[in-house]
Amino acid sequence: MSPAKRAPRKPPRPYHHGNLRRALLDEALVTIRAEGVEGLTLREIGARVGVSRTALYRHFADKRALLTAVATEGFRTLREQLVSAWDAGGHDDAAFQAMGVAYIGFAVANPSHYRVMFGGFVHAEVHDPELEVEAEGAFQALVDALAALQRDGVMRAEDIALMATHVWSLVHGVATLAIDGQLHRTGAFDDLVRYSLARLRTGIADTRKA
Amino acid sequence: MSPAKRAPRKPPRPYHHGNLRRALLDEALVTIRAEGVEGLTLREIGARVGVSRTALYRHFADKRALLTAVATEGFRTLREQLVSAWDAGGHDDAAFQAMGVAYIGFAVANPSHYRVMFGGFVHAEVHDPELEVEAEGAFQALVDALAALQRDGVMRAEDIALMATHVWSLVHGVATLAIDGQLHRTGAFDDLVRYSLARLRTGIADTRKA
DNA sequence: CAGCAAGTGTTGACGTTGTCAACACCGTGC
DNA sequence: GCACGGTGTTGACAACGTCAACACTTGCTG
Incomplete structure (x- = not known):
């Protein structure tokens, strides 16, 4: 000794x-x-x-502050992966689908992290400026992609915030249901993701003649 | 004394x-x-x-068991409200929209209860048979409505479990984002609900000629 | 009717957790 | 060389979920 x-x-x-x-x-x-x-x-x-x-x-400051910081990093990572998926493709329809897959993929690959971001452990009437910035950034990635697609006449030319929120709601819904193990009723998970994104696209696609 | x-x-x-x-x-x-x-x-x-x-x-048995029972009652109430909305209408397109509004309305009116049902406080690898039954029942209400609409040629004749899960994902997504206070970016909440349900409908509507 | 067993409720205690207060150490600028 | 703000430590506390042991109540069995 x-x-x-x-x-x-x-x-x-x-x-x-x-x-x-x-x-x-x-x-x-x-x-x-x-x-x-x-x-x-x-x-x-x-x-x-x-x-x-x-x-x-x-x-x-306390445990909640730590979780808020964890959530903030989660939004940053999520945005990076969304932007990567969008940029890796041709900024077109297919790239948008890839973004959807990337979003759900992030959630499924990091379920606990995703839960910290959205499970209500954070905020709850408390506003953290840094968190807001990163969350806004991730949302903006979606808005930017949709704006490009609207410009190209691929998607309907409607209120972009409304449309982006609609898209976000769908992928968020699929993601959280998957994380919570509520999707055992459906068959293969990948099939659901494909189906759901396809129907989403049909719902917001521009159907006018070119 | x-x-x-x-x-x-x-x-x-x-x-x-x-x-x-x-x-x-x-x-x-x-x-x-x-x-x-x-x-x-x-x-x-x-x-x-x-x-x-x-x-x-x-x-x-323990705290989790209590929360599981609370969640079970939540699914029962949710199913009742979904069925009410569907039956109050004419079992048609509009009634289906009303069901969507009812779903989101339940979540927004009972945010904490809804969180117990889906926030991961329950199950997590544990299967409660009673809970499963009630959750299945709520899902079935959705399936039944969609089946009727498919029969009437209003909705696409596709795999019904897939379609129901897609619909569920959207309303669940809108509901949870609303509960988490993430929808301040959009304008009036009611407008979002209307828009989202309308785009959902477009995505799964049958477009063949009658 | 006696008594016994199962069901239901109580008290005491334990280990764990988040958090505060008080103290110790470290590096930097006057 | 020394005061001071930033950083880390120890001690303590109240609250919580849960277990074990005990008490009361009800209903069944003989």
């Missing part, structure tokens, strides 16, 4: 962590992914990062 | 409650409605019913 009981030389971890906020956020996301939102405890993520249970309070 | 400290004559409440399960369920729903799911504590609802904190365990 090492004789030095006190004053250990070269402690492997200095008193100040360096970027504890980042580390806590990462660890929180890992834990949520593994055990769900309900399984997240402040004490455990502190321990996992190698820090005491209340160190977190120097970086987040 | 009454001299009788012990052995009070005629206790206003007998030892056995009579129908404690029913009372607990009602009180739980009232509390959830008032303070949300997160605000529900077993101790408080016990106290509110005038019973000790653990009396509840004679009627529900």
Whole structure:
């Protein structure tokens, strides 16, 4: 055994962590992914990062603030994936379908994270400006794509916010029902996604003659 | 002050409650409605019913079981309201729209209750047979209506489970986004509901010549 | 009618959790 | 070289879900 009981030389971890906020956020996301939102405890993520249970309070006001930050990152990631899908395609009809698949895919691949974003653990009359910005950004990705399609005469030339919200509602609905395990009634999940996006498209497509 | 400290004559409440399960369920729903799911504590609802904190365990296995029962009642109420809307109309296109309005209306009028049904507080790999039955019943109301409309040539003659799930996804999406306060970007909520249901209808309508 | 068993409700206690208050350590600027 | 704000720690507390042990009540069996 090492004789030095006190004053250990070269402690492997200095008193100040360096970027504890980042580390806590990462660890929180890992834990949520593994055990769900309900399984997240402040004490455990502190321990996992190698820090005491209340160190977190120097970086987040409370548990809700931590979850809000997690949600904010989720919206940022979601927007990136939506934009990627849209840009990878030809900014056309097919690319729009790909965006829908990407949205639902994000939710299904990260169910617990998605739940933090929409499950009511956050906000509830509290407005976090940073969260609003990122959520708005993800929504805007959808609006931009629809605007392009309207311009090209692919989609109806209607109130774009209304149309975007309609589209969002559908993919959000499919995503949350899938996450909640409510889709066992239908056959293959991929078939449902394809069908639903096709019917969505029919509903908002421009049917005028060119 | 009454001299009788012990052995009070005629206790206003007998030892056995009579129908404690029913009372607990009602009180739980009232509390959830008032303070949300997160605000529900077993101790408080016990106290509110005038019973000790653990009396509840004679009627529900644990907190989750109580919430599952609340969710089950929610699905039952939802089905009733859907069927009412469908039957009140002429079993036609307009009645179907009314069903959509009723669905979203239920969620918006009972946001916390709706969240218990879909927010992942329940099931999560656990299957409650009674819950499944009621959830299935609500879904079936939708299937029945769509089947009638397909028969009448109003809606496309496609896989009915697929179509019903698509419809369900849309109304569920609108409902949850509304509950989560994510629809402030759009204008009047009623306009969105009308628009969304109209576009939904276009997407699944039968366009063949009669 | 005696008594026993199952059902129902109570009290006490335990471990866990989020959070606050008070204190300790660290780095930087005067 | 020293004060100070930022950062991390320990101790404590109330609230919560849940278990175990006990008490009362009702209804059945002999």
